[in-house]
Amino acid sequence: MHINITKSEVGNNKGSSSALVRYLEKENCQINHLKNEPEYWFNSQKLDIQPYEVRYSIDHNIAKLSKDEAKFFLINISPSENELLFLKEAYGDEGAKQALKEYANTIMDAYAKNFKKEHVKGNHDILYFGKLENHRYYTHRDEEVKQGLVKRGEQKPGEQMHLQIIVSRKDISDSIRLSPLNNSRGKNVAHSLKVGQFDRSAFKQAAENQFDWTFGYERELKETFEYANTLKHGSYDQKLELKEEEKRVQMLRRQQKLEIEQQQHQQRRLQLGGG
Template identity: 60%
Template sequence: MYINITTSETGDNKGSCGTLVNYLEKENRDKKSIDQHEKWFNGNSNGIRPHEVRIGIDNNIAKLGKDDSKFFLINISPSQKELTYLISQYGEQGIKDNLKEFAIKVMDEYAKNFKRDNIRSHKDLLWFGKLENYRYYGYNDKEVKNGSRQLGEHKEGQQMHIQIIVSRKDITNRIKLSPQNTSRGKNVSHSKKLGQFDRTAFKQSGETLFDEMFGFNRGLKERMD
C-alpha cells in the first residue's frame, strides 16, 4: 500500500486547482460516451462533475495569501498483489466501489491525524476523489529512455489507484489544515495546538485500515514498519 501527499501532480498548488482537475480527467477524454466516465466522489456523492470540484476547492481559500498552499493531492495506490486480491473478492466492478469506500475511511484518518477537536472525520474536510484505472510511462522511466516503451503508454498489470484533492481549509472555510506542518511543539499539548501532522502515522493507518477492512493477510516483509 502506497499513500503519498504532494502539492500537485501539475507542480503548483498555490493557485487554482483547475489545471490539476483537468489533468485528472485524462482517462475520461478517451471515452466515447459520458456514461463511461469515472465520476468524482466524496463521502456525500459519487457523481460530482469536474467544474464542481474546481469551484469547490477554489472558493474555499478564506484568509490564504497568494503564496499559501490552497490544496493538496493524496495518492492512494494499492500494490498489484493487493489489487489482485480485491478483484478475487469483489470482481472488476466491485473493486471500484470498495476502493472508494476505503478512500473515505482514509480521509477519516487524515482528519484525525490533525488532532483537532473539531476535525474528526472526512465530513469536516472539503475533498474530492477520482479513481484512475491506469498509470503511464513518463520521461523518467527507463523503458522510455531505452526505447522499449512509448511516452504515455499504459503500464502493465493492475494499476488502479485513487487521487484525492483536499482543500487546505476545512469544510467551514475557517480552519487551516496543512499536512506539511510537521513541527513539534514544546510538549504534546502544544503540538496539538499547532496542528502537527504525522505523515508516517497517516501512511501506516492506511495500511492497517486496508488489512482490517478487506481481511488482507499481509506478509511481514510487506509491512511498512
C-alpha cells in the same frame, strides 16, 4: 499499499486547482471518445461529482490564505498488485472499484483525525474529492522511456488501479488551516496549533491497518509499512531486528508447509489403506 502526499501532479498548489482537475480527467477524455461510462469524482457525500464542482469548491475554500500559501494537496493511494488482485478476486472488477472508493472515504476519516484538531474529527469536517484511475502511464521520468523501450504516454502493464484525492488546505467551514506537510511534529508549538500536527507515518500505518481489517487481507512482512519504513529510516539495530523477524517468519512458514505436507501424506496413506 503506497500512500503519498504531494503539492500537485501538475503546476503548483498555490493557485487554482483547474490544471490538476483537468489532468486527472485524462482517462475520462479517452472514455468519452470511446463513448463509455466515465469515472465520476466522489467523497463521503456523493459518488457522481462533476469536475467543475471539484474545481469551484476547492478554489472557493481559501479564506484568508495569501497568494503564496498552498490552497490544496494531492493524496495518492496506490494499492499493490497483490492487494488489487485480492480485491478483484473477492469483489469482481466493478466491485473492487466501489470497495476502493469506500476505503478511500474511511482513509480520509483517519486523515482528518490525524490533525488532532478539536473541530476536525472526521471526513465530514474536511473538503476533499476523490478520483479512481484504472491505469498509469509512462512519463519522461521513467527509465523505460529514457532507454527508448517504450514511448511517453503508453500504459504501464499489470494492475495499476489507484486513487487520487484533492483535499483543501482549509477545513469544510473554511476557517481552519490544515497542512499534512507540516514537519514540526510538536517542535514548533505555535505552527502546529495553526495548521495541525500531522504525523504522516501514523497516517500511512493507519491506512494499511484499515485495509487489512476491512478486507481481511493477510499481509506479508515485506508488504508492511513498518518494514519499508525501517529499511529506509531505521537504525542499524532496528534493521537487524527486522531481518531477524523476517527469518523467524520464514522458518514458521516452512514449518507450517511441512506440517501440511505431512498431513496430506498421512491422509493419502489412510486412503490407500482403506482401499
